[in-house]
Amino acid sequence: MEEPTTGTTAMMVPWLLLLCITAAATSGALQAHAQLDSNAAGFISIDCGLPGQTSYVDNTTKLSYTTDAGFIDTDAGVNHNISAEYITPSMAKSWHSVRSFPSGRRNCYNLSSLVSGSKYLIRGKFLYANYDGLNRLPIFDLYIGVNLWTTVKISEADAAVFTEAIMLVPDDFLEVCLINTGGGTPFISGLDLRALKKMLYPLANETQALVLLHRFNFGPTDSHTIIRYPDDPHDRIWFPFVDVENWVEITAEKEVNIDDEFFEPPQEVMQTAITPRDVSENIEFTLDIQSFPRDHSLGYVHTVYFCELQEYPSSNALRQFYIYRNGVLTNLHFYKPPYLASGFVNSVKPFQASQYKISLDATAKSTLPPIINAIELFSVISTTTVGTNSQDVFAIRAVKKMYQVQKNWTGDPCLPKALSWAGLTCSYNGSRPPTIIIVNMSFYDLHGGISPDFTALKNLQSMDLSNNNLTGSIPDALSQLESLKNLDLSNNKLNGPIPSGLLKKVQDGSLDLKYDNNPDICTNGTSCQPEGGSKVAIYIVVPVVVIVVLLLVVMLYFCLQRKRKQGSIKNSVKLKNDGDGTSQESSLGLESHRFTYRELETITNNFQRVLGRGGFGRVFHGSLEDGTQVAVKLRSHSSNQGVRQFLAEAQVLSRIHHKNLVSMIGYCKDGEHMALVYEYMPQGTLQEHIAGKDNIRRALPWRRRLRVALESAQGLEYLHEGCNPPLIHMDVKTANILLNERLEAKIADFGLSKAFNCHDDTHVSTNTLAGTRGYVDPEYHRTCQASTKNDVYSFGVVLLELVTGKPAILPDTEAISIINWARQRLARGDIEGVVDTRMQGDHDINAVWKATEIALKCTEQVPLQRPSMAEVVMQIQECLDLEEDCTGRDDEFYTGSSSVGMDPNMGYNASTNRCTDLRQNNATLEIEYNHRRGPQMDTSPMATR
Numbered sequence: 001m002e003e004p005t006t007g008t009t010a011m012m013v014p015w016l017l018l019l020c021i022t023a024a025a026t027s028g029a030l031q032a033h034a035q036l037d038s039n040a041a042g043f044i045s046i047d048c049g050l051p052g053q054t055s056y057v058d059n060t061t062k063l064s065y066t067t068d069a070g071f072i073d074t075d076a077g078v079n080h081n082i083s084a085e086y087i088t089p090s091m092a093k094s095w096h097s098v099r100s101f102p103s104g105r106r107n108c109y110n111l112s113s114l115v116s117g118s119k120y121l122i123r124g125k126f127l128y129a130n131y132d133g134l135n136r137l138p139i140f141d142l143y144i145g146v147n148l149w150t151t152v153k154i155s156e157a158d159a160a161v162f163t164e165a166i167m168l169v170p171d172d173f174l175e176v177c178l179i180n181t182g183g184g185t186p187f188i189s190g191l192d193l194r195a196l197k198k199m200l201y202p203l204a205n206e207t208q209a210l211v212l213l214h215r216f217n218f219g220p221t222d223s224h225t226i227i228r229y230p231d232d233p234h235d236r237i238w239f240p241f242v243d244v245e246n247w248v249e250i251t252a253e254k255e256v257n258i259d260d261e262f263f264e265p266p267q268e269v270m271q272t273a274i275t276p277r278d279v280s281e282n283i284e285f286t287l288d289i290q291s292f293p294r295d296h297s298l299g300y301v302h303t304v305y306f307c308e309l310q311e312y313p314s315s316n317a318l319r320q321f322y323i324y325r326n327g328v329l330t331n332l333h334f335y336k337p338p339y340l341a342s343g344f345v346n347s348v349k350p351f352q353a354s355q356y357k358i359s360l361d362a363t364a365k366s367t368l369p370p371i372i373n374a375i376e377l378f379s380v381i382s383t384t385t386v387g388t389n390s391q392d393v394f395a396i397r398a399v400k401k402m403y404q405v406q407k408n409w410t411g412d413p414c415l416p417k418a419l420s421w422a423g424l425t426c427s428y429n430g431s432r433p434p435t436i437i438i439v440n441m442s443f444y445d446l447h448g449g450i451s452p453d454f455t456a457l458k459n460l461q462s463m464d465l466s467n468n469n470l471t472g473s474i475p476d477a478l479s480q481l482e483s484l485k486n487l488d489l490s491n492n493k494l495n496g497p498i499p500s501g502l503l504k505k506v507q508d509g510s511l512d513l514k515y516d517n518n519p520d521i522c523t524n525g526t527s528c529q530p531e532g533g534s535k536v537a538i539y540i541v542v543p544v545v546v547i548v549v550l551l552l553v554v555m556l557y558f559c560l561q562r563k564r565k566q567g568s569i570k571n572s573v574k575l576k577n578d579g580d581g582t583s584q585e586s587s588l589g590l591e592s593h594r595f596t597y598r599e600l601e602t603i604t605n606n607f608q609r610v611l612g613r614g615g616f617g618r619v620f621h622g623s624l625e626d627g628t629q630v631a632v633k634l635r636s637h638s639s640n641q642g643v644r645q646f647l648a649e650a651q652v653l654s655r656i657h658h659k660n661l662v663s664m665i666g667y668c669k670d671g672e673h674m675a676l677v678y679e680y681m682p683q684g685t686l687q688e689h690i691a692g693k694d695n696i697r698r699a700l701p702w703r704r705r706l707r708v709a710l711e712s713a714q715g716l717e718y719l720h721e722g723c724n725p726p727l728i729h730m731d732v733k734t735a736n737i738l739l740n741e742r743l744e745a746k747i748a749d750f751g752l753s754k755a756f757n758c759h760d761d762t763h764v765s766t767n768t769l770a771g772t773r774g775y776v777d778p779e780y781h782r783t784c785q786a787s788t789k790n791d792v793y794s795f796g797v798v799l800l801e802l803v804t805g806k807p808a809i810l811p812d813t814e815a816i817s818i819i820n821w822a823r824q825r826l827a828r829g830d831i832e833g834v835v836d837t838r839m840q841g842d843h844d845i846n847a848v849w850k851a852t853e854i855a856l857k858c859t860e861q862v863p864l865q866r867p868s869m870a871e872v873v874m875q876i877q878e879c880l881d882l883e884e885d886c887t888g889r890d891d892e893f894y895t896g897s898s899s900v901g902m903d904p905n906m907g908y909n910a911s912t913n914r915c916t917d918l919r920q921n922n923a924t925l926e927i928e929y930n931h932r933r934g935p936q937m938d939t940s941p942m943a944t945r
Ligand SMILES: *[C@@H]1O[C@H](CO)[C@@H](O)[C@H](O)[C@H]1NC(C)=O
Pocket: 059, 089, 090, 091, 092, 093
């Protein structure tokens, strides 16, 4: 067992090493990259405590560092230089200064202009170096937004502490907060932010982030060799793990093929590895997890990188080994590193541990000792605490900025409760984001007008702005705050009339308004003096009030009328066909955003990228101002049918919301132009995945197919049972099932959907047949009567496609339907004959049987014999349980590749008895992934060739 020689913990880099980081800069090793752009996209590099506004280019990384001035309140913290005795000529400039926070419990850096929903690496850097001359080593907490990141414990004055987290950032900003927990003054030397592709580090998701404990590169025998940007385009810092006594270095001269979208280790890291000095030995080492101050109850995850760097000298040479974590086998079978290609083994879910020990033991057959290239170990933190409602955050921040509020208003306004901003009262309602309900800014020394941003605090119940020096008039927009019951504006210098909206609320008793001691406010019309305009104002105000009231009455009347009318036709969502659809649209009551055609042009960059085509027209890719990617379905002008379907779909989408239904972001009805704007589903249609189009890199694994089936079934179940009246989709097919970046399925295209009322008559008659050949229920075809069982039938076809990998209608000699094709084979008991060969035997045959059975039940001729979608959901869930029970893992990727094999000693060769074998083995299974070149077809080790 070897401790890393670089120190007690990886992220505490001793002083010597720090010097080396900078020494590397002058060694010329990085000169080849000197021409690289110093402003890598998506990078923010902050040198905290650096005075002035200057930015500079770091000698080592060629990255541009900026001062922290733009990222923190001007009055927060104090700049310091570290003690001169710690400074050496080769030390990177970014370590020279720190910002410390002697006052305020919480102080936050605010990184803005991020892309919401994107993944980032965030790194804090701390070097105490006796900057305050007190020689007192502090300990304090670090938060990302409102979630605890880590505790920073400075245990040596000359140790550089790095903390790093990989997380999905929900908003377009991120706050990093230092919290004084009584263990000394918090300080920080630097803060880095690096944008990552979303696919990277799949275990960092909406609910959890990864906090780095160790990241080691094996191979370099020189502890100075540190790899980061530009060698690592994501600027991860790879420290060397050196143990010359026991290990020898292997280096590849040739390039290693890094085609791994989950971790993208740098070439330089994968080109070196270690192997035991004594070839009969194995590799074993321990990494410290105990000295990290926090109890990581969510557990740990790791990624271990392997690459075969040596060409085998003779054909019977073999390198294969078992991987044990804390004595437990991590994979079912042995591991064989891929030749000159990056391979890894990583956790698919967090594991609990009190220590972390890795052993790589050669198999009996192996003639070569194990090797290892790199390792990363993370602890998992929860990011489920949600910050204050973001609209409130933006509003109150704008207020803070406008009035230059000097009350250490920093970090999240409401959370944690103990640190909520002075003068604000929030409402905390369970898992929903807190909202601001009371603003008390009495005696806050406010100058200038009443901020228009107050009106964005939608849940505001009470606001006290009394005893300030506010000037200008009272904004009428305040009357839009529906919950506002108390408004105190007294003792200010406001002028002008009380706006009509507020007056009305005062008159009907819903608002208690105080405005005394504002000398220039005109109340009853009589006392309004200034600039002669006031009389006119009253003459305007009174009629306006009258008109507004009249209008309200008229609108109310019409609303009631319409409600009544709607009541009678409500259950049949049918739209009157009146040509251009304008009147329908007005009755849609769409909540979604309405776009103009001009806006759509901007969003789609002049309709540049076509995502798909259909009878209605084309679908374009677009991105909103905030970076959200969208799909824009633009109706072609040709068909009248199109208008109707468009409106039907818009109406359906605006009233249904489910995680397995594609959601609508907005719509456009701008003259001739009609469009629907949806969430963008980057992985395209299920049809493309089943057909294996060029852009699809590999066939969906069986478990993912089952999940897709489950998710689509849940979407349909919701339409049938969660909607009132139930909705029939009428066009369920693989082309209408879309996949997001995590390959989660959502049902799309509601253009043909029908409301279905079981109280009036059982079926909805349709004049024109809806649906797509191969998916249409023959019963519907016969009777022209729609029922939810039509969707069940079509879903059965989809499920069969998932099992077989074949289209709904086989393009064979006589265009046979997939149902008949499968029934014929199953009649002969040939279940393997229907299974998609691309699944490479990666399925539990029982689960496949069950899925096929469900599909056949769904496609029964007689609708009554078909299950409901709720039953289908249950059954597929059972399938999935069967599958996961059996394999005990829930990896999303094929583990099969030419470099992975089954251990003959484990007595397992037929896929049918895999279940029992696996149950006997208590190994915690992990994903194993090896780079494969080209298409994935038939490379399974199980395929007999
Ligand atoms: C960075 O390099 C430049 C030129 O090579 C040198 O003048 C400067 O002092 C260096 N800065 C640091 C902090 O090493």
